[in-house]
Amino acid sequence: MTAAFPLTITLPVAAAPPSLGDNTADLDRLKAACAAALPPELAGSPLRVPFARMASLAAQFRAAGFKGWALAHNLPGQIELIDFLPEEPQQLPGIALDLGSTHLEASLIDLRSGRTLARRTALNQQVEYGADILTRIYFAAKEESLRQLQQAAVDSINGLTAQLCREAAVLPEAIRAVVIAGNTTMAHLLLGLSAYHLCREPYTPLFNAADPFLAAAIGLRLHPQAMTWLLPSRGSYFGGDLIAGILAVGLDRTEQPAMLIDVGTNAEVVIGGGDWLIACAGAAGPALEGGVARMGMRAAPGAIEQVSIDRENWRLTWRSIADAPPVGICGSGLIDFAAELYLARIIDLRGKFQAEFPGQNAAQRQFVQERLLRRGDETAFLLTEGVSVNQTDLDAMMRSKAAMYAILETLTAQVGLSFGELERIHVAGAFGEHISPRQAITLGMLPDLPLERFQPAGNTSLAGAELLLRDSGCWEQAKAVCRRITYLELNVNQDFMIRFSGSRFIPHTDPGRFPSVSVFR
């Protein structure tokens, strides 16, 4: 275990003042003092001073009597001196950011103590130019539009940074490092780079791994020498957010095979088995993330996240996030609800509403009659005043759950594993936080494994960005992960299509795979 050094480091430096016997120049004196102050793990790294900082560094070092604290970027293969302070800095704030297509989430972290000073989310202002990524890619075809999208992302980050700074009483100019994890399209748009080829066969990004660059180069309002580190991507559909996730849950270092599931616009899944990593992504997410279901919404206050139907007394209860007045249903709520509907036999194994079925009792019949309403051509189940779920919503959910299971199955089969061999299944994001694995198993969306194997992992994209901010060693680790990952393309995968068809039943065409789930014929 080697020591971890953050992306920007502080070096206590002290040098003898110049004399006739040693009139080494101020900057060269500073460099020598910094070289002497480097920890053993970084010793011998070449020290650079960016042109723009030569005058101020020399002046500050001299003014401080040739001793104080140097701040330096811990870049790959070199140390770049960017600042000098006469007193030991109490804090050295940095930003870790998950740049999502809809939301940003960021932490303000003190690189000296490792402490999180503040954490917040904000909307991605790019949404104004298109809710989904494909719309933005098409929009970005014009240079001017690309600039607008870039500016929207930059504005979003600047706004969120300003909020974090206010909260922690830190000046944005004090921030000298920012780590950003986002999907490949977000990364391209943030850098103002063409995303044209991302969505066109053979889905080639303009870049996978960007070298660290000045935050000012894209208009981030931080310290003028603040460096931006962008988590590298594996491909058009496997971005830096996922690479960050792999680092965050340690999938590249696991001894037993484990899985990471990240459901966003796509469902992205990785299995790591110690010396290998395999990944794929597929369109399983929309219905689960509020993108398709009519009443769907993101997991946010007022979203119904949990539903239960008491099948003795035929009463329905629900809970909304933050106990706020209900305004819609989030992905995990929909899964919960659909599982309850299935167990109450209000939907059949195809996910279709059924008002009646053989052997139905009177209480169930009355319950259904009160809530299953016909509206025009559509049947909808009334969850509570103003929130209902109709057949279209359920159909979308069924496609998503089928896609999810087919993805998991295809990927696992690809490496010759059974689900049972997965020691742990990390479920990232709001989906992982809110979903009930039990209900997802009931629907046949997640494999029928002991519940303790499912682990909510939180925002793994942000967590990975935080890791890198605190430990520069993660930079090479992230690049190594990119090189190691085998990416399985599902678009052209016949097995996936067959598995998808087999998964469009509750729990599955082959119920033997779900021994814990009741099957109603």
Next chain:
Amino acid sequence: MTAAFPLTITLPVAAAPPSLGDNTADLDRLKAACAAALPPELAGSPLRVPFARMASLAAQFRAAGFKGWALAHNLPGQIELIDFLPEEPQQLPGIALDLGSTHLEASLIDLRSGRTLARRTALNQQVEYGADILTRIYFAAKEESLRQLQQAAVDSINGLTAQLCREAAVLPEAIRAVVIAGNTTMAHLLLGLSAYHLCREPYTPLFNAADPFLAAAIGLRLHPQAMTWLLPSRGSYFGGDLIAGILAVGLDRTEQPAMLIDVGTNAEVVIGGGDWLIACAGAAGPALEGGVARMGMRAAPGAIEQVSIDRENWRLTWRSIADAPPVGICGSGLIDFAAELYLARIIDLRGKFQAEFPGQNAAQRQFVQERLLRRGDETAFLLTEGVSVNQTDLDAMMRSKAAMYAILETLTAQVGLSFGELERIHVAGAFGEHISPRQAITLGMLPDLPLERFQPAGNTSLAGAELLLRDSGCWEQAKAVCRRITYLELNVNQDFMIRFSGSRFIPHTDPGRFPSVSVFR
């Protein structure tokens, strides 16, 4: 002997186009192709792409069908890709520049063939703000004045570059590397950095070694990614021009002790002995460079550079540079002339005019009477119509020659050598080109050694800059030279003062040191 690579290199690259089986991003594909194309000596160097070039490099590589020629800066410890061309470039022009306080001299060199395409000199426009360096340092005390001096240097370089480019039919935007050698003050002013401490004890520069930086950062009009390499300095009075000179004459690699003499505003002298280098600088130059003598001028057309007095028939002949009408006398001309005056006994061993002396013949007396004229308080010797040398001029010359000899003697003694042990004495610049070592020995300015040991070395500052431009290995070599040099401070050196007094006679207080010179008592 390892291969030499210029500061900017061309790499032939070829990669398979992206496919579903390999959809590595364009830039990462280019980097991989470049890594594969690196010569063995550079293999494994990390490859970087500056942020500003990401979009264009990817687009150019793609447009060219993923094959062509990459241009890269061969930076210390890393390769920076800056351009991509579909066709093999016929030329890769770079600039080597000697940034003198009065004049600039530059070469335009093709880095692919090593060929010199053009060479030119220009005035340093800083002269407008002060002929001598101290005036400029004082002037630069105000930030605004410092900017003016910087701009004057930048304008001078841009102007000279434009001329070179026109001459060689090259576009300035095609130039991707510029190497600049100048004294420490010139280097500071060019970078817009305070020169305040350079002339104040303990004479500490703001920087000795600047890391390579973008030429655009100081306003040089070249390729937007052109890199500037500034030869490092050893101290306030031993600049990158001298370090370049040491490289140029190979003083850091000589097997037998050898010396480099560079006479500019100061006389700067270095002795190299294989594993050691010792240097000093002193004010020996002005009278020799046209800075003090009333009729003095730089070695330029119209400067009298050679004088002889026929001591049989008492006729004086002279030659001017380029055979132009005489307008003054340059340093080498003054030395030549003074030696002739001494041999003709028109000046005595103190360098004072004497109209008469014991044993004088009539012809000599008549010669002197015609030419040695009294003008007011001053005696002047008429060289030709409009050009004369007076006692003040001679006195200045005598101080310079004494200082020069004392410097050479002090430095040689410091390392325990006698002059005879110096295998070669490289004499740089116009001084080296025009001076007659025989006459300088007669005056007691240069040691009494066989004439073939004195070697005119040309503009060694420019030659060293050219070496670096063609061979990036010279960068570390130059820095190593800076570390190895022992700098002898003459300002506080008692031995030097004693030797200076002893040298204020022709040839010397101790004529035994100059067996080849006639001594007249």
